[in-house]
Amino acid sequence: MMVNLCLDYYLILSAVLFVIGAVGVVTRRNAIIIFMSIELMLNAVNLSMVAFSSYLGNIAGQMFVFFIMAVAAAEAAVGLAIVLALFRNKQTVYVDEINIMKW
Amino acid sequence: MKRAVTLRIFDGYFFYHAGLKTVDLQSVLFMLFAFGAIVSALLTVTRKNPVSSAMSLVAHFFMLTGLYLTLQAHFVAAVQVLVYAGAIMVLVVFVIMLLNVGREVQQTSKRSLRATATVATAAVIAVMLGSSMLSESTGKTNLVKLSQEMGTTEIGTTSSIGKTLFTDYIFPFEAVSLLLLAALIGAVVLAKRHVKEEVQS
Numbered sequence: 001m002m003v004n005l006c007l008d009y010y011l012i013l014s015a016v017l018f019v020i021g022a023v024g025v026v027t028r029r030n031a032i033i034i035f036m037s038i039e040l041m042l043n044a045v046n047l048s049m050v051a052f053s054s055y056l057g058n059i060a061g062q063m064f065v066f067f068i069m070a071v072a073a074a075e076a077a078v079g080l081a082i083v084l085a086l087f088r089n090k091q092t093v094y095v096d097e098i099n100i101m102k103w
Numbered sequence: 104m105k106r107a108v109t110l111r112i113f114d115g116y117f118f119y120h121a122g123l124k125t126v127d128l129q130s131v132l133f134m135l136f137a138f139g140a141i142v143s144a145l146l147t148v149t150r151k152n153p154v155s156s157a158m159s160l161v162a163h164f165f166m167l168t169g170l171y172l173t174l175q176a177h178f179v180a181a182v183q184v185l186v187y188a189g190a191i192m193v194l195v196v197f198v199i200m201l202l203n204v205g206r207e208v209q210q211t212s213k214r215s216l217r218a219t220a221t222v223a224t225a226a227v228i229a230v231m232l233g234s235s236m237l238s239e240s241t242g243k244t245n246l247v248k249l250s251q252e253m254g255t256t257e258i259g260t261t262s263s264i265g266k267t268l269f270t271d272y273i274f275p276f277e278a279v280s281l282l283l284l285a286a287l288i289g290a291v292v293l294a295k296r297h298v299k300e301e302v303q304s
Contacts, residue, residue: 009133009137010170010174012231012232013137013140013141013170015227015228015231016141016228017140017141017144019224019227019228020141020144020145020148021144021148022224023148023220023221023224024147024148026216026217026220027148027216027217027220028148030153030204032153032195032198032199032202032204033147033148033153033156035195036147036156036157036160036195037147037148039160039187039191040144040147040148040160040163043163043164043167043187046167046179046183047167047170047171050171050174050176050179051174053174053176053258053259054174054175054176054258054259057258058258059258059263059264059267062176062178062179062258062259062264063264063267063268063271063272063275065176065179066179066182066264066268067275067279069182069183069186069187070279070282070283071279071282072186072187072191073186073190073191073283073286074282074283074285074286075286076190076191076194076195077194077286077287077289077290078286078289078290078293080194080195080198080290081289081290081291081293081294082293083198083202084198084201084202084293084294085293085294087202088296093202093204
């Protein structure tokens with residue numbers, strides 16, 4: 001079995017991981033698990049960025065991964081604070097029970 | 104280039120002991136980590152207990168670290184462990200423990216939504232696999248060999264990342280510091296109790 005480690009494999013893997021994360025966002029009710037699924041999607045994009053960076057021999061992809069990680073850290077802090085505030089007001093983290101903004 | 108040479112020596116060692124002549128080490132590692140990444144991602148999305156979900160996500164981050172190492176992105180791999188598997192997951196697990204959320208009884212009340220999600224997933228994967236099988240555009244060249252030939256094995260090292268970060272990307276870097284400051288203040292404001300309650304008590 002001769003496996004040539006080409007760009008396509010990384011891109012397909014990245015796409016599959018992104019789709020798994022997207023399905024998690026759509027189907028789960030727990031806000032924390034939705035949050036973790038968003039992290040899955042961000043990481044899938046990071047993987048394709050690094051793969052392209054390696055393929056093109058260009059460092060820009062890895063710089064973008066660095067900035068995506070910084071944004072993800074900021075998102076984690078604010079997102080989890082929002083979940084905490086929601087739980088304090090509504091005593092639940094299930095997103096389908098939180099419908100105060102539904103008209 | 105020293106790292107590439109040691110890797111090649113290690114390759115020979117691997118071939119000698121595994122008796123495999125045609126499979127190179129990077130491909131084996133890629134298959135291993137890719138399988139692990141998909142399985143742990145599926146576990147993250149499907150587990151009912153949020154804590155086991157979080158633990159699967161930690162495993163997923165380590166699998167991605169391995170994948171970054173097969174792409175010779177050492178700095179990104181290190182930051183992945185430090186930031187994701189370290190900082191972010193500690194925060195997530197802390198919030199799970201704090202809120203004491205139990206098992207999710209059912210996933211979502213809308214069955215049509217789940218059916219739509221399943222069909223959309225299958226369609227997206229089919230389109231992507233099909234287009235990558237059919238197209239020749241991205242090329243079938245071996246990534247590791249390509250980077251060795253182009254002499255670009257050094258682009259993932261900390262020194263090259265640091266040089267680029269503090270020259271070409273200095274403005275985004277400063278902007279990120281502002282973003283993190285804003286996130287810090289925002290998180291404190293959101294998570295603290297209301298000011299009026301504190302004044303009354």
